[in-house]
Amino acid sequence: MTEKTAPRRWEDPPRLPTTHYVDQRIYTDPAIFAEEQAQLFAGGWKLVCHESELPQTGDYRVLDVVGRPIVVVRGEGGEVRSFYNACAHRGAELVRDLRGNLGRGGFRCFYHLWGYDLKGCNIRMTRPEGYERFGPKADDAGLRRVRTECVAGLVFVSLREDVEPLATYLDGMLSRIDKHLGSAEYEVFHHHSAVINANWKFWNENNTEVYHEFLHILNRKTMVLQPGYHDRRWALYKNGHASPEEVYSHYEAVGLEARADNLLPGMRPSGLLALGVFPDVLIIIRGTVLRIDTMRPLSPDRTLVEWRGLALKGDSAEVRDMRVRQHNQVWGPAGRNLAEDIAAVESQQRNVANGASRYAIIAREENLRPHDDCNLRAYYQEWGRRVGRWAHDVDLPRAKAAAEAESAPRVAHG
């Protein structure tokens, strides 16, 4: 038998539409990593915490955005503001714990005792007479403010002052978030993090592509092999956000309790719903409990992933215990799936770093059904538009790639 086509040369791109594969140097190239940091994480909106982490006036959280130390604080009127965690005087860190309460007196730098109110205005310059000759004046010595907006309890910041409004950025995802998080008061009960030896986009893909559920014995038994699993479709939104329709998880198939009571707003019994917010956020609900994943890219091959577990504020002790138990059945550092996901992405990273794998295939077409790679294709279209690169060909001159990405037809939105 003669072959009809020549065998594939592995160093060449796959014989697929350019939207259907990725040059895996996007996971290893330091220049691309720097562009992502600037364009996506410094220049876009970054989810940093949940409002319940700042319940009282003066409560603060210290966070890291693209290596910049940011302090998020709740002000007198309840407004949440963010500043660089750096004194306007000589740059020392204003607060040195991960969280705490400033009291009504606001910030006081430990170094020379300069002070700032909760709006970031300078209210104390120690021995001010020394500044009478040349200044600065107090109104020119406030904290460097960071653009901050909240939606449904989620606190987003941007290091770019002229970034588009958060609601505009979230587009169709806004109403989805509001339906599930905005109709009740949530609080964070769980937080943990891990440094994974993989590029942040590998983790994002793992979080958002449904096809990888074959990796998990739990998901195979409770969902993939169950009837009705494929009877749903992806919703793709502007700006790279995406969500597959809710699916039923048959917990009983692995000996776990069904999730019929104390459901979170908008959820059906034992329902599972995921909301992917471009570029690095996953909100996932398993009936009774909600999880939020965010990422801090550290280098092309290292990522800090943060996980939060949320429950309804005002839960009885009994209901809260149930939510914590159900959270930990699948999620958390001792959850069934986490070690499997990390094994997968770290394995990928090793093989793209050593050159064993050059191109990744994202070619599944299933008419928007869950195993369709449509969300990954939409994601990389948006990634290319914002970063100014084609994911399928990172060698294209940046300006040309940016122009082409900008003018390319956008993925249809559901």
Add this chain to the structure above:
Amino acid sequence: MAERHPLEERELVRALVSRSAQLLDHGRWDEFVDLFARDGTYLLQARSDEIGKDMTWLEASRAELSTMFKEYPQHVRDKAHRTHLVTPEDIEISPGAAKALSTFAVFRTDLAGQSALYAVGHYEDELVVEDGAWKLRCRKARVTTRQFTTPTPMPL
């Protein structure tokens, strides 16, 4: 149960704590489960400085532990080896019950043989005498480490 000298009881408790670490290191899961009383519980807990709350990351009865170990081979799992160092520091004996506080460290050795510290914490053990032997009624593994490389669902 024949009455034993308190020092002998202390030694039995100390030996149980040490043995629990060895059994985890060597994957002798059934024997690890057998260290627990019939109503025994394993807890993995931590304190989050980020959110200012105590957290339970795993709570498993003896039966749930047993199920977890049986399911473990079906999972894609970290192939590294984990080694415990455990130091029982404070043991209190009372009639039919005991408490033991230990410090532990867990090292992870990858397939290439490179070892690194994985986690540190304390075991807060409550023990009872069941069928003439000391058993764990509650093992609370409180980890100081909150950021893991290569997490494992297995008890620490």
